[in-house]
Amino acid sequence: MSGVNFKACIFDLDGVIVDTARYHYLAWRRLAHELGFDFSLEQNERLKGVSRMRSLEILLEVGGKTLSQTEMEVAAARKNAWYVDYISRLQPEEILPGVEKFLNELKEQGIKTAIGSASKNAGLILRRLNLMDRFETIVDGHKVTKAKPDPEIFLTAARELGVKVSESIVFEDAQAGVEAAHNGKMLCIGVGDPDMLEQADIIINGFEQLTWERVKTWLSR
Ligand code: BG6
Numbered sequence: 001m002s003g004v005n006f007k008a009c010i011f012d013l014d015g016v017i018v019d020t021a022r023y024h025y026l027a028w029r030r031l032a033h034e035l036g037f038d039f040s041l042e043q044n045e046r047l048k049g050v051s052r053m054r055s056l057e058i059l060l061e062v063g064g065k066t067l068s069q070t071e072m073e074v075a076a077a078r079k080n081a082w083y084v085d086y087i088s089r090l091q092p093e094e095i096l097p098g099v100e101k102f103l104n105e106l107k108e109q110g111i112k113t114a115i116g117s118a119s120k121n122a123g124l125i126l127r128r129l130n131l132m133d134r135f136e137t138i139v140d141g142h143k144v145t146k147a148k149p150d151p152e153i154f155l156t157a158a159r160e161l162g163v164k165v166s167e168s169i170v171f172e173d174a175q176a177g178v179e180a181a182h183n184g185k186m187l188c189i190g191v192g193d194p195d196m197l198e199q200a201d202i203i204i205n206g207f208e209q210l211t212w213e214r215v216k217t218w219l220s221r
């Protein structure tokens with residue numbers, strides 16, 4: 001890896017920039033209860049990073065339920081309405097600690113930044129957090145057709161930033177996202193629980209202690 005000139009950082013949104021995972025969980029659990037079963041936090045781990053419809057399929061699998069295509073669309077829309085209700089109250093204070101400082105440092109160093117998220121609500125979340133203008137490009141669930149672990153989201157972000165995959169670093173909190181980065185031949189920094197993210201090239205527990213110098217040193221070894 002030595003000698004690589006990193007030019008861009010691509011950030012997943014949910015769970016990396018802001019902890020929206022708990023709102024997703026509350027909304028999915030509410031749907032599960034309506035359908036007559038419970039849904040644990042542990043089971044929710046499987047939903048992280050994957051698309052809305054795939055999440056619903058996993059939820060139904062957990063509950064041992066089958067729905068028709070139309071019923072599934074109605075259920076996904078109900079869940080999303082509850083979720084949107086939660087996130088439309090998000091405040092900039094909920095940006096995870098150290099994120100803004102790290103983004104400022106990347107800007108000073110001339111490193112390009114992008115959001116690479118499966119969410120179709122990414123625009124709303126970024127607007128609520130006043131972060132819309134802090135990234136050169138935003139690739140979200142409206143721009144791509146293939147969900148993580150397919151690398152389409154991250155490859156699109158690198159292309160829009162005008163950098164090679166080998167010059168890009170992905171930040172991810174979900175197993176499906178780490179796989180997506182690796183499927184795109186990109187290095188991946190896992191953010192969160194080392195037990196859940198063991199495939200990541202490096203794991204950090206947050207951005208508070210992170211500096212660009214440290215990232216370069218780790219990834220150049
Ligand atoms: C990802 C989340 O960022 O977006 C997943 O980790 C979620 O849990 C996916 O299912 C799609 O989000 P949305 O907002 O389009 O339902």
Ligand code: MG
Binds near residue numbers: 014016049172173177
């Ligand atoms: Mg995530």
